[in-house]
Amino acid sequence: MRMRQLGRTGIDVSAYCLGTMMFGPNGNPDHDACTRIVHRALDAGINFIDTADVYGYSETERILGRALSGRREDVVLATKFNGPMGESPLHRGSSRRWIMKAVEGSLRRLNTDYLDLYQIHHPDPHTDIEETLSALTDLVRSGKVRAIGSSNLPASDIVQAHWVSERRGLHRLRTEQPTYSILNRVIEREILPVARRFGMGVLVWSPLAMGLLTGRHRKDEAPRSNARMHWVPGHLTDPRKLDAVDYPSTRPRKPRR
Known part of the structure; x- marks a missing residue:
């Protein structure tokens, strides 16, 4: 399996990443089958797995927590926060309060004491990016998170985040996860040049559209x-x-x- 550097994190990942959005009630509800998929991927040399707290109403993270039992140290594990985790508007977003609560939930469901990559799932126009980056920086310094990244952010938000990180001494976004396929090449206009400028790793979702x-x-x-x-x-x-x-x-x- 070909390996690549995940941006400038110093983390080596396989060229292929196992996405898990369809694990659980939204796709494959058979936990044993999902576990077999995970083990087959690991045995094939894939060491990179991506998920999110909202996938399968949190069931996806629980499936992975069980599937990775005894193999956690062989995996670069990425998850995301920001999506709605209930009816209350307080159970979503990128505020410090919610990030600190969301990360504990993901750690518990994934049965781990650290995350290799913690990503902002979507833009949050209601929260100042400095508050978000400050909270994520504290998670990195505490050892609960190794690196931070984003997903679905426009290029302007990424630039602003790096500007704030530089001036406030906060950890930088090290990756961006946009959609990309031969049917959707929009990121070639701005996202890829911005990612290259800041040395960010790019992990795309839905390459098969x-x-x-x-x-x-x-x-x-x-x-x-x-x-x-x-x-x-x-x-x-x-x-x-x-x-x-x-x-x-x-x-x-x-x-x-």
């Missing part, structure tokens, strides 16, 4: 209902994307010589 690039979904077929339709509404019914994935199968093939 949530199954569109696998042939699983076709234009003349009703989309299969799953959690992806909830998290990214309209993605599996976008006519431009469906046209793109159907095109190679409908155009005439040139005869081989």
